[in-house]
Amino acid sequence: MRLEDDERIGGRPTERARVTRVRDGVVSERPDVLAAEEPLEIRLEGEAVAVTMRTPGHDTELAIGFLTGEAIVRPEQIANVLECRSEEGDGGVVDVKLAPGAKSSAGWQRNFYATSSCGVCGKASIDAVRVAADPLGTGPTVDRAALEAMPDALRSAQRVFERTGGLHAAGLFSSEGTALAVREDVGRHNAVDKVVGRFALDRALPLRDRALLVSGRASFEIVQKALVAGVALVAAVSAPSTLAVRLAKESGMTLVGFLRPGGFNVYSGPERIARL
Numbered sequence: 001m002r003l004e005d006d007e008r009i010g011g012r013p014t015e016r017a018r019v020t021r022v023r024d025g026v027v028s029e030r031p032d033v034l035a036a037e038e039p040l041e042i043r044l045e046g047e048a049v050a051v052t053m054r055t056p057g058h059d060t061e062l063a064i065g066f067l068t069g070e071a072i073v074r075p076e077q078i079a080n081v082l083e084c085r086s087e088e089g090d091g092g093v094v095d096v097k098l099a100p101g102a103k104s105s106a107g108w109q110r111n112f113y114a115t116s117s118c119g120v121c122g123k124a125s126i127d128a129v130r131v132a133a134d135p136l137g138t139g140p141t142v143d144r145a146a147l148e149a150m151p152d153a154l155r156s157a158q159r160v161f162e163r164t165g166g167l168h169a170a171g172l173f174s175s176e177g178t179a180l181a182v183r184e185d186v187g188r189h190n191a192v193d194k195v196v197g198r199f200a201l202d203r204a205l206p207l208r209d210r211a212l213l214v215s216g217r218a219s220f221e222i223v224q225k226a227l228v229a230g231v232a233l234v235a236a237v238s239a240p241s242t243l244a245v246r247l248a249k250e251s252g253m254t255l256v257g258f259l260r261p262g263g264f265n266v267y268s269g270p271e272r273i274a275r276l
Helices: 059-069 108-118 123-132 144-156 159-164 188-201 220-229 242-251
Strands: 014-023 026-035 038-044 047-054 078-085 092-098 168-174 179-185 210-214 233-236 254-260 263-268
Touching: 038 059, 047 059, 059 078, 059 092, 059 188, 059 220, 144 168, 144 179, 144 210, 144 254, 144 263, 168 188, 179 188, 188 210, 188 220, 210 220, 220 233, 220 242, 242 254, 242 263
Parallel strands: 038 092, 210 233, 233 254
Antiparallel strands: 014 026, 038 047, 078 092, 168 179, 168 210, 254 263
16 A cells, blocks of 8 residues: 555645455456554643554543643633644644643643653542543433433534544534534544643633543543543543553443443443443
């Protein structure tokens, strides 16, 4: 497979390519659409925080959602966001500026780089999240039928996935099952950051009485980001990790896995699902 240089457009969520397609013994060459992947450097007041591989688009939301989800800044502290792309078109930078007098959380450089270099470190990370996150409320209560309908609603809103088959998605839903925001990305965590960032920009955090659905598995990081954003019900179309279940139970979150029309598994918090 080769990318067509004259069809490559930096900053777009997709790229066109020529592929060799083999189906039922028949070989053919045809155009295809690929999900784009580019690096994004997230900065805070000009200081590099992280570099993430992401699908271009909604970069400001991704940066703000990341900084909010890692409890580095609060939405009301943000004054401005600057975006730029490299001249070569192979990546971008988002620099988040704070309001006069606002300060980021102490020690984020040490805490974040330790986490990113060694992976999530079990109990220490759970303790850190518990300090950063407010207690979850009792809601939302979601009807079982509304919950089972969410995966189809999420898939129908995945416009880039329909063209590429190569993206994850995260969707925030009302307790009635209405999709309020859906974001796509090559990374599940990035998609969640984009959703949280959208509502952080609207000053709509915490996300009480809302449900979060992700298109892949439920990892510790996804549950952590949801907890910091105030989401009390997290669902995934695949399996959760052991650490995700542990954090959900300790925080009083409802965690659902293998969600699809006709069934799902509840790993914690069944009281938020009506008609079980």
